[in-house]
Amino acid sequence: MTRQYDYDVLYLGSGHGTFDGAVPLAQTGSKVGVIEKDMIGGTCPNFGCNAKIALDAPVTLLRKAERFDNVVAGSLALNWKENIAYKQHVIEDLPDMITGLIEGAGIDIIHGTGVFQDRHTILVNGQQKTAENIVISTGLRPHRLDIPGSELAHDSREFMNLENLPEKIVVVGSGYISMEFVTMANAAGADVTVLMHGDSTLKDFYQPYVSKIIDDLKGRGVKFIKNANITSFETLNGQTVVHYGENKQLIADWILDATGRVPNVEHIGLPEIGIDYNDKGIVVNEYLQTNIDNIYASGDVIDKKQPKLTPTAIFESLYLSKQFAGQSNEPIKYPVIPSVVFTSPRIAKVGISVEDAKKNNDHIQQNQLVDDWYRQVNHERISENTLIFDDDHRLIGATEVSEQADNAIDTLLPAIEFKFSKEDVSRVIHLFPSISASTWGLL
Ligand SMILES: Cc1cc2nc3c(=O)[nH]c(=O)nc-3n(C[C@H](O)[C@H](O)[C@H](O)COP(=O)(O)OP(=O)(O)OC[C@H]3O[C@@H](n4cnc5c(N)ncnc54)[C@H](O)[C@@H]3O)c2cc1C
Numbered sequence: 535m536t537r538q539y540d541y542d543v544l545y546l547g548s549g550h551g552t553f554d555g556a557v558p559l560a561q562t563g564s565k566v567g568v569i570e571k572d573m574i575g576g577t578c579p580n581f582g583c584n585a586k587i588a589l590d591a592p593v594t595l596l597r598k599a600e601r602f603d604n605v606v607a608g609s610l611a612l613n614w615k616e617n618i619a620y621k622q623h624v625i626e627d628l629p630d631m632i633t634g635l636i637e638g639a640g641i642d643i644i645h646g647t648g649v650f651q652d653r654h655t656i657l658v659n660g661q662q663k664t665a666e667n668i669v670i671s672t673g674l675r676p677h678r679l680d681i682p683g684s685e686l687a688h689d690s691r692e693f694m695n696l697e698n699l700p701e702k703i704v705v706v707g708s709g710y711i712s713m714e715f716v717t718m719a720n721a722a723g724a725d726v727t728v729l730m731h732g733d734s735t736l737k738d739f740y741q742p743y744v745s746k747i748i749d750d751l752k753g754r755g756v757k758f759i760k761n762a763n764i765t766s767f768e769t770l771n772g773q774t775v776v777h778y779g780e781n782k783q784l785i786a787d788w789i790l791d792a793t794g795r796v797p798n799v800e801h802i803g804l805p806e807i808g809i810d811y812n813d814k815g816i817v818v819n820e821y822l823q824t825n826i827d828n829i830y831a832s833g834d835v836i837d838k839k840q841p842k843l844t845p846t847a848i849f850e851s852l853y854l855s856k857q858f859a860g861q862s863n864e865p866i867k868y869p870v871i872p873s874v875v876f877t878s879p880r881i882a883k884v885g886i887s888v889e890d891a892k893k894n895n896d897h898i899q900q901n902q903l904v905d906d907w908y909r910q911v912n913h914e915r916i917s918e919n920t921l922i923f924d925d926d927h928r929l930i931g932a933t934e935v936s937e938q939a940d941n942a943i944d945t946l947l948p949a950i951e952f953k954f955s956k957e958d959v960s961r962v963i964h965l966f967p968s969i970s971a972s973t974w975g976l977l
């Protein structure tokens with residue numbers, strides 16, 4: 535039988551919202567195509583998670599050595615240039631590796647910018663590519679301030695490719711990217727000023743714990759200016775000047791615009807073919823289907839309440855692959871999704887927030903961990919968590935600020951997702967000593 539279309543499924547974008555699902559789908563015999571205008575693998579491997587965590591590793595080491603200053607002799611310093619070079623070494627094979635995975639499954643990669651022509655057709659490089667089903671997986675891009683001189687500011691991708699660390703860095707915004715990059719730049723010796731939109735940082739995280747991170751950064755010389763109201767950037771006598779507030783100004787060698795990320799929904803023909811979208815992304819139903827029933831969306835580009843993170847994108851692309859392969863016709867059911875900000879100490883959370891727990895009269899257990907013997911092994915100076923339980927003592931939420939908050943929260947996920955009872959909890963044996971054993975012991 536001849537196919538009516540070039541592909542059974544055609545994906546627009548090649549990030550985690552695409553390839554984690556496209557590969558197993560192609561392995562079931564479906565004819566799959568992927569269109570990508572930039573680097574294969576998208577944001578996470580090339581200029582997101584993998585790149586960032588490679589740069590963070592020596593920062594963690596520096597901070598650990600600092601905490602052991604009476605035990606580990608000599609002072610350490612971070613070599614920025616070498617760190618950037620090593621990060622590049624760690625990630626540079628990832629696009630080829632992902633290309634190998636994709637092509638190895640028999641998928642066509644089409645390099646170019648795709649634009650919808652109709653519900654079954656995408657125009658790329660002047661050629662029409664047709665498919666029975668199409669998945670929009672175009673991700674997010676950095677938001678840019680709409681002020682005079684905005685072109686003088688840079689984004690996170692440029693930051694991670696800076697060969698030399700600028701002396702004076704101004705960071706606009708105080709969300710995930712801002713706080714992670716401020717931590718790195720400060721540890722490497724830059725003079726960093728954060729210009730905040732309002733008066734809170736990391737506003738979706740438990741504020742008493744966020745304050746501990748901010749106070750620590752302030753102690754290390756980072757300056758935070760609340761309600762900065764930036765009006766313009768300009769170049770004056772070879773320097774960049776940031777104008778803010780009522781006639782105030784700052785001199786910067788480099789500006790990071792970390793004011794959020796916006797969905798790639800423009801210039802891909804969505805209004806022309808009538809797909810619903812808004813400034814948060816593409817509107818989908820519980821099958822990740824748009825209002826045009828053979829067109830779906832996956833990953834960060836979806837307008838959703840779940841966190842726009844790599845594991846969410848992977849979960850969605852795998853979900854769609856099962857739908858297309860006829861292995862499931864269930865609506866998507868998201869598991870609990872944790873989030874972490876890779877500052878030092880880190881802050882991480884999952885499930886019900888402390889604020890909601892207070893409103894719901896859930897059981898709140900606050901643990902000061904600085905005196906815990908296992909945390910003392912690492913000389914942790916800021917180490918605290920809050921666990922939230924329902925009336926049957928099943929864990930429903932957790933948040934932690936500590937050097938190991940990411941691993942501690944990760945350890946707790948099965949207890950929340952599978953609603954472990956006290957008895958189930960006692961059936962799990964962790965390695966000892968370990969962060970898992972230490973954290974599980976709190977349940
Ligand atoms: C600095 C930074 C750090 C991050 N750190 C973490 C972290 O630690 N942990 C975590 O879980 N998440 C992190 N994230 C978020 C994570 O990177 C994203 O959630 C994830 O990459 C989303 O995958 P995606 O496939 O939806 O989008 P993307 O990976 O952005 O892929 C979309 C792709 O579509 C392509 N595209 C767009 N339009 C077109 C078009 N018209 N034609 C062809 N191709 C097109 C783009 O070029 C891109 O490659 C970070 C993000 C950033 C920016």
Ligand SMILES: NC(=O)c1ccc[n+]([C@@H]2O[C@H](COP(=O)([O-])OP(=O)(O)OC[C@H]3O[C@@H](n4cnc5c(N)ncnc54)[C@H](O)[C@@H]3O)[C@@H](O)[C@H]2O)c1
Binds near residue numbers: 709714794873
């Ligand atoms: N560790 C991680 O998992 C991780 C790390 C980095 C990024 N990410 C992902 O990337 C997304 C984007 O991160 P982000 O830091 O760009 O966004 P964000 O939404 O976390 O932070 C944006 C910041 O910019 C501020 N802002 C907005 N408009 C402004 C304006 N006009 N002037 C000044 N400030 C303004 C906001 O108040 C906020 O502080 C995150 O939501 C997350 O999904 C995840």
